[in-house]
Amino acid sequence: MRNSFDTTDAQLTFSSQAGEISFLSDGDIMSVPQFKQLIEYLASKAPDGSLPCRKDVRPTDIKNLLPDFFMFDVVRKETLLTDLKVRLLGTKISRYYGNHTGESVHAFENKAAVQRIFACVTECIDKRDNVAVEVSGRSLQRDNVKINVLYCPLSDQDSVITQIIGVLIAKT
Numbered sequence: 001m002r003n004s005f006d007t008t009d010a011q012l013t014f015s016s017q018a019g020e021i022s023f024l025s026d027g028d029i030m031s032v033p034q035f036k037q038l039i040e041y042l043a044s045k046a047p048d049g050s051l052p053c054r055k056d057v058r059p060t061d062i063k064n065l066l067p068d069f070f071m072f073d074v075v076r077k078e079t080l081l082t083d084l085k086v087r088l089l090g091t092k093i094s095r096y097y098g099n100h101t102g103e104s105v106h107a108f109e110n111k112a113a114v115q116r117i118f119a120c121v122t123e124c125i126d127k128r129d130n131v132a133v134e135v136s137g138r139s140l141q142r143d144n145v146k147i148n149v150l151y152c153p154l155s156d157q158d159s160v161i162t163q164i165i166g167v168l169i170a171k172t
Contacts, residue, residue, distance in 0.1 A: 041062055070088060086101050128153060133148070147170045150166045
């Protein structure tokens with residue numbers, strides 16, 4: 001089993017039937033080293049238990065996670081989540097979904113993935129906490145694929161969640 005993407009993963013694409021979401025338990029979340037690293041980093045930026053603020057988070061502090069890292073701006077109409085703008089997609093994620101920096105996640109070709117992303121971000125915002133999921137399915141190449149994704153909320157100074165950051169780990 002491979003952790004993360006390699007150059008052959010650029011061809012991995014989910015079939016339209018694939019991809020049921022399973023939420024991970026706290027124990028399962030902390031058993032993924034990249035998830036544990038990001039959670040501990042964010043906790044160090046908000047030691048009082050509040051949500052970390054974007055101004056305190058520097059992606060360069062977690063350089064080893066950058067290929068698997070993403071950052072979305074939360075777009076709302078009043079209090080309703082209407083879109084997610086891609087602020088940053090790591091190189092490994094971009095090979096999988098395409099480079100959509102500066103675009104809406106709606107630009108992703110995989111519409112099932114867009115639905116999963118919105119479901120997870122909505123849960124993250126509603127809980128005001130980290131959310132981690134596993135998606136299992138088959139690639140178009142008939143490989144079994146398991147993707148683990150951690151979504152973490154960032155707030156502005158008024159405690160409004162303005163961004164979601166996270167890490168995506170794919171295994172075949």
